[in-house]
Amino acid sequence: MSRDTAAPVDRTDTTDAVEADAVGGISAPQQGDPAPTGARALRPVEWLRWLWTNLTSMRTALALLLLLAIAAVPGALLPQRPTQPFEVSSWIEQNPTLGRFYDSIGFFDVYSAPWFAAIYLLLFISLIGCIVPRTRVYLRALRARPPRTPRNLGRLPAAATATADEAVADVLERARVELRRQRFRVDVREDSVAAERGYLREAGNLVFHLSLVVLLVGLAWGALAGYRANVVVPVGQGFANTITSYDDITSGGRFDPESLAPFALTVDRFTAEFETGPVQQGAARVFEADLTVTEEPGAAPYPFRLEVNKPLAVGGTDVHLIQHGYAPRVTVTDGDGNTSFSGVVPFLPQDGNFTSAGAIKAWDSRPEQLAFQGFFLPTAVVDEQGPRSVFPDAFEPQLFLNAWYGPPREENGVPENVYSLDVTGLTQITSADGDPFRIRLEPGQTVELPDGRGSITMDGWERWVKLQISRTPGLGLTLGAVVAAVTGLCLSLFVRPRRIWVRARREDGRTLVEVGGLDRADARTGLDEQVDELAGTLGTREDEASRQAQGAGRGTTGDESSPRRAEEHDGGRDDGGERD
Amino acid sequence: MDFAEVSNTAMVMAAVVYLFAAIAHAGEWSAAQGLDQRERRTSPARELVGAGGPGVVEHPDAADPKVERAWLRVEKLGRSGVALTVVAFAVHAVAVVTRGLAADRFPWGNMYEFVSTSLLFVVAVHLVLVLRAGQRWLGLLTTMLATVGLGLAVTVFYVDVAPLVPSLHSTWFLFHIVAAAVSGAAFNVGALASILYLVKARAERRGEVRGYLARLPSAKAIDLLAYRAHAFAFPLWTFTIAAGAIWAQYAWGRFWGWDPKETMSLVTWVLYAVYLHARATAGWRGTGAAVIALVGVVAYWFNFIGINLLVSGLHSYAGI
Numbered sequence: 009m010s011r012d013t014a015a016p017v018d019r020t021d022t023t024d025a026v027e028a029d030a031v032g033g034i035s036a037p038q039q040g041d042p043a044p045t046g047a048r049a050l051r052p053v054e055w056l057r058w059l060w061t062n063l064t065s066m067r068t069a070l071a072l073l074l075l076l077a078i079a080a081v082p083g084a085l086l087p088q089r090p091t092q093p094f095e096v097s098s099w100i101e102q103n104p105t106l107g108r109f110y111d112s113i114g115f116f117d118v119y120s121a122p123w124f125a126a127i128y129l130l131l132f133i134s135l136i137g138c139i140v141p142r143t144r145v146y147l148r149a150l151r152a153r154p155p156r157t158p159r160n161l162g163r164l165p166a167a168a169t170a171t172a173d174e175a176v177a178d179v180l181e182r183a184r185v186e187l188r189r190q191r192f193r194v195d196v197r198e199d200s201v202a203a204e205r206g207y208l209r210e211a212g213n214l215v216f217h218l219s220l221v222v223l224l225v226g227l228a229w230g231a232l233a234g235y236r237a238n239v240v241v242p243v244g245q246g247f248a249n250t251i252t253s254y255d256d257i258t259s260g261g262r263f264d265p266e267s268l269a270p271f272a273l274t275v276d277r278f279t280a281e282f283e284t285g286p287v288q289q290g291a292a293r294v295f296e297a298d299l300t301v302t303e304e305p306g307a308a309p310y311p312f313r314l315e316v317n318k319p320l321a322v323g324g325t326d327v328h329l330i331q332h333g334y335a336p337r338v339t340v341t342d343g344d345g346n347t348s349f350s351g352v353v354p355f356l357p358q359d360g361n362f363t364s365a366g367a368i369k370a371w372d373s374r375p376e377q378l379a380f381q382g383f384f385l386p387t388a389v390v391d392e393q394g395p396r397s398v399f400p401d402a403f404e405p406q407l408f409l410n411a412w413y414g415p416p417r418e419e420n421g422v423p424e425n426v427y428s429l430d431v432t433g434l435t436q437i438t439s440a441d442g443d444p445f446r447i448r449l450e451p452g453q454t455v456e457l458p459d460g461r462g463s464i465t466m467d468g469w470e471r472w473v474k475l476q477i478s479r480t481p482g483l484g485l486t487l488g489a490v491v492a493a494v495t496g497l498c499l500s501l502f503v504r505p506r507r508i509w510v511r512a513r514r515e516d517g518r519t520l521v522e523v524g525g526l527d528r529a530d531a532r533t534g535l536d537e538q539v540d541e542l543a544g545t546l547g548t549r550e551d552e553a554s555r556q557a558q559g560a561g562r563g564t565t566g567d568e569s570s571p572r573r574a575e576e577h578d579g580g581r582d583d584g585g586e587r588d
Numbered sequence: 589m590d591f592a593e594v595s596n597t598a599m600v601m602a603a604v605v606y607l608f609a610a611i612a613h614a615g616e617w618s619a620a621q622g623l624d625q626r627e628r629r630t631s632p633a634r635e636l637v638g639a640g641g642p643g644v645v646e647h648p649d650a651a652d653p654k655v656e657r658a659w660l661r662v663e664k665l666g667r668s669g670v671a672l673t674v675v676a677f678a679v680h681a682v683a684v685v686t687r688g689l690a691a692d693r694f695p696w697g698n699m700y701e702f703v704s705t706s707l708l709f710v711v712a713v714h715l716v717l718v719l720r721a722g723q724r725w726l727g728l729l730t731t732m733l734a735t736v737g738l739g740l741a742v743t744v745f746y747v748d749v750a751p752l753v754p755s756l757h758s759t760w761f762l763f764h765i766v767a768a769a770v771s772g773a774a775f776n777v778g779a780l781a782s783i784l785y786l787v788k789a790r791a792e793r794r795g796e797v798r799g800y801l802a803r804l805p806s807a808k809a810i811d812l813l814a815y816r817a818h819a820f821a822f823p824l825w826t827f828t829i830a831a832g833a834i835w836a837q838y839a840w841g842r843f844w845g846w847d848p849k850e851t852m853s854l855v856t857w858v859l860y861a862v863y864l865h866a867r868a869t870a871g872w873r874g875t876g877a878a879v880i881a882l883v884g885v886v887a888y889w890f891n892f893i894g895i896n897l898l899v900s901g902l903h904s905y906a907g908i
Binding site for chain 2: 067073077080287288291292294315476498
């Protein structure tokens with residue numbers, strides 16, 4: 009293929025690039041002279057040109073593609089920081105030496121690693137270096153007339169002859185009309201007609217490669233200006249879309265916090281159903297969140313049913329239902345007999361059966377602060393493995409807690425993890441025998457803490473949903489690029505360029521019509537038939553035997569591209585076979 | 589017996605009959621062992637079309653009754669292979685359809701269903717080649733693949749019929765999975781052809797085209813078939829990834845998240861892109877491209893089996 013800088017001699021002119029391979033591997037026409045030879049050191053310009061020629065060569069592109077494939081693999085096999093931070097930590101803990109080594113070379117965050125970026129950026133530069141010159145060549149080819157008629161049509165892969173009584177001009181005119189009808193681009197010369205079709209192949213090829221660049225731009229735009237935030241909302245509670253109400257947010261460098269869509273919503277109900285039958289027991293069957301949405305302050309609220317594959321779209325912002333869990337509803341009474349905490353506390357699911365961990369913090373308790381940490385089990389079972397949940401639905405909800413107390417502290421404003429308890433400065437409450445005091449609660453039950461420190465009541469439980477609020481600008485561009493890429497790909501793989509020539513001349517008082525055809529890509533089917541049919545339309549077929557032309561091969565035409573004989577398997581693909 | 593039981597029984601039966609078909613085709617190959625067949629004048633396609641019809645095929649060595657008998661044996665074994673494959677295919681189709689009826693949905697919800705459906709497509713492609721183009725030479729590898737694949741499906745991947753989890757309730761699920769199964773089938777056919785290409789091209793280089801190899805089309809023709817299978821599969825695979833990304837945007841609010849499954853499908857895509865480019869590049873064409881195609885199919889299978897079973901990601905929701 010023409011991108012082989014190793015064999016620049018084989019190249020004749022730039023039009024070769026257009027009739028490149030079947031895939032349409034992109035290719036840069038030779039940019040300049042072959043690399044200078046001899047001992048003289050390269051001047052900077054020459055060196056740059058050498059670098060550019062090499063970077064945009066097909067071999068380099070192939071190597072970069074392979075490298076990209078290899079480089080992406082560790083990210084699929086190892087846990088990745090952005091999505092699985094805890095798995096990464098435990099992986100490193102289990103394999104300290106290898107883990108630290110992997111970490112130092114970015115194996116735990118492959119897709120943001122500099123070397124990964126280097127590979128795909130080089131690939132895209134190489135890509136652009138090919139598209140631009142090839143587009144130029146293609147545009148020139150679009151304006152050009154179909155190639156001159158070869159001297160000997162009989163040597164083409166498909167050829168046929170016929171005789172007619174009409175004048176040469178009439179036969180050629182009929183050939184022109186017929187080929188036009190078959191959507192060929194036709195050029196009538198003095199004694200012949202040259203026709204070509206299949207220009208869309210290279211167009212598709214260019215569109216495909218160009219779309220990849222557009223795709224990258226769309227991705228970059230989305231990553232820079234977009235954001236994604238999560239918020240846990242217990243059922244019955246609401247959420248207003250401001251940056252302070254998010255639990256966490258990741259955003260690009262060009263994200264503007266002022267641009268958030270001013271909507272608010274309330275989670276009225278959340279329905280979760282799980283498989284109770286013997287097959288796939290516990291598998292999720294239904295997740296539905298019923299919301300009331302207010303698009304902007306003052307707007308009329310409307311109901312919306314949020315499901316896993318049915319996000320809510322509000323003013324360019326998407327709201328997805330991505331997780332759910334349980335939140336026990338508890339009331340804590342302090343040592344003074346006052347209610348120091350009352351409400352729902354979201355617990356985080358730890359396994360598929362929603363064994364959920366969390367902390368209840370009653371910092372307003374007096375004379376001492378009270379705090380609890382433990383598990384909520386939707387379907388609790390206590391056996392030799394300890395307390396655990398055996399089903400994701402809440403059939404036997406129980407709360408297992410340990411309790412701590414400590415002197416009242418100043419609010420210091422330092423953010424703390426709401427799902428776990430920092431026991432620094434706190435003392436664990438123990439029972440009479442010195443073991444940690446264990447609390448086991450069912451809805452409606454109350455447990456008194458020892459030594460009159462207070463009590464805790466499990467009033468019930470609620471579900472919570474985790475909503476993902478996201479905006480991805482450039483989504484339309486990205487989608488458009490993908491659609492264009494697939495379309496272009498199909499064109500470049502399935503359009504079959506073909507050339508057909510018709511020559512007519514008077515001989516012995518009749519008009520002898522010669523038809524020859526050449527496929528310029530993998531178009532095994534139909535060339536012979538089309539050539540025969542055309543000859544039959546233009547005159548009377550006289551020689552069936554001439555159908556399978558046994559020409560000597562190349563170099564017999566005035567055209568730049570040598571028509572080739574059909575291969576033994578009559579593939580005759582234009583896969584650049586003669587150019588390497 | 590309900591649909592589920594019919595499906596399970598039929599699936600095992602299909603695997604067994606595919607095994608018999610593979611044995612018949614293996615017999616076909618080994619019966620041709622040592623038969624030194626001169627290069628045919630007729631085109632392979634035409635000759636095999638003849639083989640599909642009634643009557644004995646004319647061979648260059650027809651004069652020698654011993655050789656003729658040997659070729660007749662090859663022919664008989666090959667045809668029994670095809671016949672057994674047709675039977676197995678019918679049973680296989682029944683198994684897939686009844687599985688869908690039992691689950692009351694399209695049978696693509698888990699690995700078991702996906703692999704059995706994809707293999708049905710693979711065998712369908714093979715049978716189309718046999719019945720329409722008279723190309724029987726993919727028989728051995730196809731039936732071996734079907735035997736091993738269905739064997740794995742019924743032993744390792746099997747799960748009972750169950751409804752889908754909510755994340756699979758999407759129209760894009762349909763597009764995504766069907767495109768994945770069909771392109772997967774085409775990639776597999778392409779890979780089988782590439783294997784035969786490597787074998788045949790090696791024999792041609794050494795000038796020792798003997799036995800069954802001589803009955804295969806030329807290395808170039810095999811390469812062309814492999815290319816066509818890949819060229820058909822590649823845009824479809826691109827669409828599979830795109831449909832998956834669109835679905836992911838609906839389900840998870842991000843169209844690409846470097847989930848292991850997504851990553852490996854991109855790796856597979858890149859490898860096949862390399863294949864298509866390599867086929868047109870000096871020094872890579874032929875053997876190099878065929879090897880890359882095989883690496884591609886390994887990546888495809890690893891993505892399907894390895895990622896589902898070894899790595900935890902967003903695609904590991906269906907158990908197996």
